[in-house]
Amino acid sequence: MLKAMRASQTLIPTLKETPAEAEVASHVLLLRAGFIRRVAGGLYTWLPLGLRVMRKIEAIVREELARFGAQEIQMPVVQPADLWRESGRWDVMGPELMRMRDRHERDYAMGPTHEEVVTDLVRRTVDSYKQIPLNVYQMHTKFRDEIRPRFGLLRAREFLMKDGYSFHLDEASLDRTYRDMYDAYTAILKRIGVDFRVVEADAGTIGDGESHEFQVLAESGEDLMAYCPNSGYAANVEKARALAPEPSDERPDSLGKVATPGARTIADIAALLRVDPARCIKTLIVRGAEGPWIALVLRGDHELNETKAARLPPVAAPVTFADDAEVEAATGCPIGSIGPVGLELPVYVDRSAAAAANCVCGANEEGFHLTGVNWSRDFADAEVVDIRNVTEGDLSPDGCGELAFARGIEVGHIFKLGDKYSVPMRLTLQDGAGVETALIMGCYGFGISRLVAAVAEQCHDDDGIVWPASIAPFNVHILALDYANPDVAAAADSLYDACIDAGMDVLFDDRDERPGVKFAESDLLGIPHRITVGARSLARGLVEYKRRADTERVLLTPAEAVSRIASD
């Protein structure tokens, strides 16, 4: 990568106005600062400055992974369908998997991830247990045909990801590598200098084992995390366990039935009967994995956690809600008046709803609700499960305090895969005792291109991006306010050379632009250190130094400015 560039000879197409296509800060700023350009939905071209940021992240990732013995390889984007059929994912993956056919009518996938290819590699190349554990990774373009690409680079269809895979004979070995990758990701994000949080995560369809996400904190993040300020507990809300509440010691009232004409929602019922929504019970009808329909019961003030619900074996994954007609067909009663008491469907009740006393719920008769409803007496057949989202203020699962919420952008995700791929793809080795054993695997993803946007999302102000020095496209931005002035040009040129000699990455704005343009664009680009060379202060032999993150400006000699930056 070139250390130094002149702005007059570099493609930096800045925009004064926000393009209509962009909404979120990172997308707006990366477009305006000339880092990226959109080609089509979810597809972007990386321009020189954007690419420099991405390359710097790559370099940091490589260095940190090398410390833990991970080996870099590169696998093809285009992958034969046969491998995907072997793992079973050819049929399981939906349209998100981009499929294509070659001239011989053979099927291929555009790799969204590389478990199949890497598993195939290892079974062909590793002959003895003495060659493992093995930890390999690549940094490569991934393709996922997202339903809705959005937020610029944050949810693109084609993106750069570091994906790593490890292979082990036993859990203890997998645990060690998993921990190493956990530590490596932590080191990478610390070194880059973003605020982040590591949270327990749901492994989704990729595995059933332990899993952690690395979330860059940002208000605009798509992920919601629950954490306990008093302890280390932190989990994606998808995953965060809701504790079982103490059962109520209230005496159960007798069941009553009241007319509730026209009331359809919990809010309607709570207002009409003047009860707390926490004393209302809602019943959701979802598609069953085999049978027709399943009822899920929650307290009125709680939300269904679809990830948890989808993990109930009788519930079809992903969770699919019955529509109005299907509810009526399944229960004989329209949405708004259904309830768990006497319902002729399998019923699962959330722990909190089961613990609530004397509740209101639908009577399974249009326009009527029951009062004084108690799980233990009135629908005790229902199995008690954890299927709700935790809420702010809930007791932390470790009992150390109350949960608080934060939003984040997922930039890393590590999984223990177990034998999910090694068994169907017959990846086995003889262990030391000569017993043929399926290997177990770990998988470690890190979104390089997404991190570029996540950092911009977190590190910006009203004027533009404020890059951390670790990944800024350049470290120093020299502005020659009037390059046509021979004195300014001479001073700026020699300052430029001095920065190069000092080993700095420097962008030199030598263009014939007005000062205001140069200042505004400099703020937009977000290079950490700015040195302004103008005729006015140069008359006293001085230049102006300013950090992008600060408001303070100081006048220094050129040599002082360089050493100031060098010692930063």
Added chain:
RNA sequence: CGGGGCGUAGCGCAGUCUGGUAGCGCACCACACUGGGGGUGUGGUGGUCGCCGGUUCAAAUCCGGCCGCCCCGACCA
């Protein structure tokens, strides 16, 4: 895929309701002034009005279909 919004010059927009010469700001080119926070003036360049079809003497404008983009939802190793 469901709901909403949008598509007119490289970018940001007006004009569409009520059919009749395609406009404004920025950018770009030339010249002059200016020169420490997106400067001023004068003169220019640049548009199949997303695409296809229909109605009409006449369509950016009305009608039908399609495509694309953005937002919300669903979805998401």
